[in-house]
Amino acid sequence: MPELNFNIKRPINYSWLVKMAWRDSRKNRSRLLLFMSSIILGIAALVAVYSFKANLQRDIDEQAKTLTGADLIIQSRRPLSPAVTALLDTLGLHRAKEKNFVSMVYFPKGEGSRLVEVKALTGDYPFYGSIETKPVAAAKTFKKGRRALVDHTLMLQYQAKPGDSIKIGNLSFAIEGSLESVPGQTGITSMVTPVVYIPLEYLEQTGLMQLGSRIQSRYFYQYKDVSGVNSDLKRHQQLLDKEQLSYETVATKKESTSRAFKNLNQFLALSGFIALLLGCIGVGTSIQVYIKEKLGAIATLRCLGLNAKEAFLIYLIQVGVIGLLGAIAGAFLGTVLQFLLPVVLKDFIPVELSMGVSWAAIGQGLATGLVISVLFAMPSLISVRSISPLNAIRASFEEAKPRRDFLKWLVYLLIIAFVYGFTYLQMNNGMQALAFLVGIVLSFLLLIGQAKLLMVILRKMIPQRMAYVWRQGFANLYRPNNQTMLLSVAIGLSTLFIVTLYLVQGVLLNKVAVSGSETKSNMVLFDIQPAQKEPLVKLLKAEHLPVLGQVPIVTMRILEINGKTAAQYEDTTAKEPGNRTPRAFSGEIRATYQADLRPTELLTEGKWTGTTTENGTVFISLEKAYADRIKVKIGDSIVFDVQGLPLKTKVGSFRSVNWNTVQPNFRVAFPTGVLEQAPQFYVFMTNVPAAERSADLQSKVLRQFPNVSIVNLDMIVKTIENLLDKINFVIRFMAGFSMATGWIVLLSSVMSSKGQRLKESVLLRTMGASRKQIMTITGLEYLFLGFIATAAGIILALLGSWALAEFALQSNYAPELLPLLVFLFAIPLLVMLTGLYSSRSVLNQPPLQILRKES
C-alpha cells in the first residue's frame, strides 16, 4: 500500500467540535428544549426529596435530645418490684416520672367528653426542649395545683379557655393553658389521641387507677453525659430484661425516628425516580428522532471528511450540555420545591424542620441528570458513528447488512445496570430492585412485541374497500418511517408508570380505610367492669339505644408453650437458632371468649370450637400472623396465666382478622365455658343515631361510670379520613411529577415524530386533500396508536400493581374500573390532540412554505 503523506489520524480538535455542536443546534433549540424539559421535573422531584431527606436527617440529629426530652427513658406497663423501684430512684442526675393512660375527659362548660391520653407528670421533664403552652408559663405552673394542660385542638373543639375546668375520672382540674407541642409528638398523633397533662400527685384521686386500666409508667433521667447512660444500662441490663422494662435513649430514638422516615423517604424517592424514568423515555425518543433528522447533515459532513468519532462527539456535546442545563433547571426547581414538602408533610414529622439548600442533593441531581441524558441518548448517539456518507448522494440509503454494534449492547447493559443500581439505592433491597428491573424490561419488550404485532395485523387486515382516509390513517402505522414502535413504547411505558402509581395509591389507601359498618355500631364503650355491666345496659335501654354487642375481655399472659417456660426456652434459644424467643412470653394478652366467630374474623386453618369439649380440653383460636410470630402450630399446647391461675389450652384453629375495622379484635379467642368466672371487663357497642345524642350519652355515661371510655367511631372515621386526605395529598403531589413528565414525554414524542408525516401531508394537500381529510388521517393515526399503546400500558399496570399489592403490600386488590376507563380514553385523546396540534402548520399554511422550510 502506498504511503500516506499526511497524518491520517488527525488529532481531535475539541474547540471546533464544541463550535460545530453549537452551530448544529441552531435551528433545533426548541426541540432540544423539549428534550431538556422531560428531565427537569424528574430531577426536580429527586433533588427536592434528597434535600428534604438531608435536612430531615440533620434536624433529627440536631434535635434528637428534644425528641426524647431526656437522656434515658425507662418504661413499664406492669407494677414494679421493690428492687426495681429502688433502682429507678437512684439513676441519673435528675429524674422525672410520668404515668399515662387513655381515658375519657369531660368538659362541664361545653358538656362535651372525649377520649384522651392523660399524662400525669412529676419532676422537671422535659430536660431538653420544652412542653410548649399558651400561656408559656403554664408548662411549669400547672404542676403547682390541681391544674391541667389541655391539647389545643381539644380546647378549640370544646371552646374551652384557661381557667375553665375539665373533669378526669372523679376529679376536676382547672385548665392552666393549652398544649401546643410536646417533645417527640407529631401533629397526627395528637389528632388521634389528644394529650392532657395533670400533676402526678392527683392521679390516685381520679380513681382511674384500677383493674383493666392500661397504665404505662415512664421514668425520665438526665445524665451528665452519654457515657453515664451507657454504663448504667450495661450494669442493669439483666434486671431491666427480667422485669420486662423497655428503655429509650437519645441514640435509639434517633435511630427509630430515622427508620420511621426511611419508608417515607423511599416512597418519595421512588415516585421521583419514576418521574425521572419517564423523563429517560423522553430523552431516548426525542434524541432518536433528532438524530434521524440530522442524517443528511451528518452524511454531508462525513463526505467533507468528518470522521465517525467527531460526528459522535458533536452530538454527545449537544446532549451533554442540554442534559446539564436540564439538570440545573431541575435542581433549581427541586430546591424551591423542597420548601413545599415540609408544608405537605408537617403533620407527620416530630422535629422542627429547618429547610436549607442541600448542596449534596443538588450535586446528586446534577450528576443524575447528566448521566441519564447521556446514557439514554447513547443508543441513538452511537448510531451516528455508522451513518454512511452515501446518504448524501442517495435519497434513502440503507446498508444491506447493518453492522452488529457491540457498543450498543454495552450501552443497553449500562442502562439496565443504571436502573438496577438506582432502584437498589432507593430500596436497599436487591430482590425488590431486581423485580422492578425485570418488570420494566419485560414491559419494554412486551410493548415492542405489541407494536410489531399491530403492524403485521394492520398490514394484513385493512380491507381495501375501507374509506381512503381511514385506510391511509391506519396504513401510516406500518408504512416506512412509521413511529409506531417509538410511540407505542413511549406512551405504553408512561401509561404503565402513571396508572401503576394511581392503582398502588388506591391499594395503599384501601389498606387503611376504615369500616365500622359491619355491625352498624358507631359508638364503642370500653373498660366496663363486671359490676357496671347491668347498670350500663339499663342506661342504654332507658336512652332507647340498642346494645349491639357485649364483648368480654380477659387479660392474661403465656406461661408455657408445649410444656416449656420462658426461662427454659431462653436456655435453648442460643443452641437452636430460629427457635421461639422469650418474646412470645412477654406482654399482656387481651383475650375474649365467644361461641361464634366475629364478622371481622375468618377461619383459615383447623376447626373452630365454640364451647369447651366434653373431656375438658380447651381449644383456642389464634390469629394466624400472631401464631407465626410466636411459632405455634395447630395442636400445640399453651398454658396461660389468667391473673394468677394457670389455664391449659390447645391450639385448635387459626383465624385471619381484619384489623382495619375499629371494632374490638383479638389475637386469642377462647370458647365459651372457661373464662366466664375470670376477672374481666367488657366492651359494648351501640348505635347513636344523631350527633347531639352522642354527646349527651357520653356525658351521662361519664358522670355515672367515670372509668368507662367511649370511642365515637364517626369521629375516628372522620379523623382517619382527614389523615388519609393528607397522605393522599402527599401521594398525589409526587404522582403529579410523573403525570406532568408523562405529558411532556408524550408531547416531545409526538412533536418529534411529526416531521415524518409532514411531507406526506403537504403532498396530499398539494394534490387537493381537504383540511378535514388531512385531520382525519392524522387524527386516526394518533388516536388508534394512542389507544392500543394505552390499553397495553393499562394491562401491564394492572399486572404490576396486582403483583405489588399481592406480594409487597399484602393487601386486597380490587382496582376501580372507572378511573381506568378515564385513563383509557383520556390518554389516546391527548395523544390525538397533541398530534393534531403538531400538524397544524400543514393545515394552516400554504404547502410550498412548509416544503421550503422543511427542506
Place this chain on the structure above:
Amino acid sequence: MLYASLQNSILAFQNHYFKQDSNYITLEHILNIRNVSKIYENAGHKLTVLDQINFSIQTGTTVAITGPSGSGKTTLLGLCAGLDRSSSGTVSLNGIDLDHLTEDERAAVRNRYVGFIFQNFQLLPTLTALENVMVPLELRGERNIKKHALDLLDKVGLADRSGHYPVQLSGGEQQRVSLARAFSNQPAILFADEPTGNLDAETSDKVIKLLFDLNKEAGTTLVIVTHDLDLAAKTNRMIKLKGGVVVADLELNHA
C-alpha cells in the same frame, strides 16, 4: 491484469519519489479504477450494479460519467470518491489505495484531496453560507480561514449573503455556495453529482460556467456525473455507463 500491476508499480514508484509538498498533483493519474465491481446482496439475491469497471483519470482533466438512470453512475461516483467500498477490484485515489482504508481513514483522504458538489446542494441547514464554506478547512484544523472563504463567496457572487442560512437562499445561490465550499480545501479532485439536476436552464448555465472557471483557475481534476449530454460535452472525456458496465470511453476534442 499485467497492465494493472504494472500501473500500480509505476504509481508506487512515483509516489515514493514525488513526495507531494502541496495538494497539487504531481502524479499522472489521480484516479485509477481497476476491475471494480459492486454487488448488493439482499435476501440471498445478488444484484450486480457495477461489473468489472476499469479506467484511469489524468490529473487536471475534466471527465463526465454519463448514462441512463440505474446505470450505476452514482454508485461509481461513491466508489471513486471513497464514500463506499467496492465488492472487488481496487480504487486508487491520488496514489492511495482506498480499499484498504477504514471509513475514518477514507474520511481523512476525502477531507485532504476531495471536493463534492451534490445534486441537492447538501448545505448544512444550521450553518450560514460562510460557515458552510469554512467547514472543510476547519475540519483540517486550519486557522484564519475566514478571508479565504469570503474570497470564494465573492468569486461565486455571494459575498453579501455570507451571513444567510441555506433556507434564505434560492436553489442557484445554494449551489453557488456549494461550489465555494467544494473549492475551499483546494481539492485534488472534485466530484459533482448532477450539479444542475435541481436547477432551471438559465441558473444551470451560470453555475456550470462558474464551475468550469473555478476549476480552470485551481487546476483541479473534475469528475461530473450527469445524464445531461450538453454538460458532458463540455468536458475532456466522457465515460458512458449502461447496465453497470462501461459501454464507451470517449476523448472529446474542444479545439
